Amino acid sequence: xxxxxxxxxxxxxxxxxxxxxxxxxxxxxxxxxxxxxxxxxxxxxxxxxxxxxxxxxxxxxxxxxxxxxxxxxxxxxxxxxxxxxxxxxxxxxxxxxxxxxxxxxxxxxxxxxxxxxxxxxxxxxxxxxxxxxxxxxxxxxxxxxxxxxxxxxxxxxxxxxxxxxxxxxxxxxxxxxxxxxxxxxxxxxxxxxxxxxxxxxxxxxxxxxxxxxxxxxxxxxxxxxxxxxxxxxxxxxxxxxxxxxxxxxxxxxxxxxxxxxxxxxxxxxxxxxxxxxxxxxxxxxxxxxxxxxxxxxxxxxxxxxxxxxxxxxxxxxxxxxxxxxxxxx
Numbered sequence: 001x002x003x004x005x006x007x008x009x010x011x012x013x014x015x016x017x018x019x020x021x022x023x024x025x026x027x028x029x030x031x032x033x034x035x036x037x038x039x040x041x042x043x044x045x046x047x048x049x050x051x052x053x054x055x056x057x058x059x060x061x062x063x064x065x066x067x068x069x070x071x072x073x074x075x076x077x078x079x080x081x082x083x084x085x086x087x088x089x090x091x092x093x094x095x096x097x098x099x100x101x102x103x104x105x106x107x108x109x110x111x112x113x114x115x116x117x118x119x120x121x122x123x124x125x126x127x128x129x130x131x132x133x134x135x136x137x138x139x140x141x142x143x144x145x146x147x148x149x150x151x152x153x154x155x156x157x158x159x160x161x162x163x164x165x166x167x168x169x170x171x172x173x174x175x176x177x178x179x180x181x182x183x184x185x186x187x188x189x190x191x192x193x194x195x196x197x198x199x200x201x202x203x204x205x206x207x208x209x210x211x212x213x214x215x216x217x218x219x220x221x222x223x224x225x226x227x228x229x230x231x232x233x234x235x236x237x238x239x240x241x242x243x244x245x246x247x248x249x250x251x252x253x254x255x256x257x258x259x260x261x262x263x264x265x266x267x268x269x270x271x272x273x274x275x276x277x278x279x280x281x282x283x284x285x286x287x288x289x290x291x292x293x294x295x296x297x298x299x300x301x302x303x304x305x306x307x308x309x310x311x312x313x314x315x316x317x318x319x320x321x322x323x324x325x326x327x328x329x
Contacts, residue, residue, distance in 0.1 A: 025062035027250060029053075029242075032086035034074030037067035039214055040273050041090055045266065046236075049257065056253045081239050082136045088238045093142075094171075098312075100235075102131025105318040106144060107173055108308050109230035109301045110294075112326060118231065119144035119267035121325035123260050130321040137237040140258040143266035144233045145208050146274055148174065150225040151217070152204035153197055155285070159225050160296040168193055168202040172311070173230055173304040178206060180300035193217060208232055209274040218281055227289030227297070230304065 031050065035041035042065060050063035066072070072080035077089035078096060093100035094107075103122070112118035122142055125131055133139060150156070156165065162183030169175055175185035186202050190211050196202045197220050205212070206229065212218055238254075246254065278286060289297075309315050 024059070026060045027062070027246060029061065029063040030071065030087045031063055031065050032070075032072035032077050032080060032089040033065070033067045033091075034069040034072060034077060035067060035090065036214060040210075040270065041234075042067040044273065045269060046090060049236075049262075053253055053257050056257070057250060061250055061253065078134075078137055078237055081237050084239055084241070086239075087242045088140070088236065090234060090236050092232075092234050094232065099134060100132070101312065101314065102126070102133070102318050103142070103233060103235070105131070105308070105315065105322050106233050107171060107230045108319060109147075109173065109177060109297075109304050110228050111322070112144075112147070112231060113228055115144040115146055115231065115271045116264050116268040117329045118326065119233075119263045120260060121322060121329050122233070123263040125318075125321045125325045127259070128321075131318055134237075136240060138240050138243050140236040140238055140254075141262040141266060142233050142235045143263070143270060145210060145231055145267075146271055147227065147231045148206050148208055148229040149227070150204055150206055150229070151212055151221050152223045152225070153200075153220055154203065155223045156204075156225065159287075159289070159293065165203040166201070167204050167206050168196055169206040172307050174206045176304045176307045177229065177297070177300040180303045181297065191215065194220070209278055210270070213274075213277060218284070221281070221284050223285045223287065224278065225287045225289060227294060229297075 029050070031046055033041050033046060047065055050065060053061050054063065066086070071086050072089050074092060075095035077086065077091035080086045081089045093103040106118065106122060119142060122144055126133070126139070126142070150159070150167065157163070160181070162178065162181045164182065164184060166184045166186050167178045168186050168188040169178060170187065170190065175187070178185040186196070188196050188202070190207070193205055193207070193211065194215050194217050197205060197217060205217070212221070243251065243254065309319065
């Protein structure tokens, strides 16, 4: 059964668990996430995975889901897994700098349109050993997110000329795109987005939809401009010793619910859910950049690409490998 087909049956499996007299759990996986317990990470994603492996093991694997940063905060969850405080965690690789530097290649603008396709290519590149990694934790799967968009408090007259608009963002590549298009990049941390936008300190935000919904900024928006402006990703990791200690048959269940297929499902899940959430926003105009619109951004994309390539000699290899994998999809 594929992971996608499982979702439709998840509720029935949970409701029928008591009747099935599943075995007492041999293993309980402590899963940590810095994301909100009401958001799309903890509801509909990590919990679905937990129910999947629980059912596949006939109850021999159980899980406890700790959200809202109660067990590990975003940007520190990998460390907590490595220390054994959590057995498994959701986090953002970019928060760890050089430790997972290979994954940052996904932020180069113009690489992909569909996160599911990009996720498959990125996982393939990672599985081949091209992107590096960490011996302390096991990367279970990655989730490539929708591309960055421009979330504006007021409509932009012309996205081919930002005309001094102040745009909040959080990376050097995004800053270069904004600057090249005539805007003013303003370095702001995600938790500061709402206050900065509501007080008029910035005119808009270049970010992913997840940051908008997690911090309730949708009420401040009038327009969203979508295009291939560079993406991002999250990942799920497991403590290596915890994974190795599992009985062979339970480890096989974990393996069957990790890797390429889970990467594709996770990326498609977020793509579709965010699309539905964006479409439901009242009084917000969603503009999809056309192919001709993207031509105007080509100098900005080239400048951002140079920023990425110049920041580390290894980046050229990461980018070439991912582009090869994307072309093969």
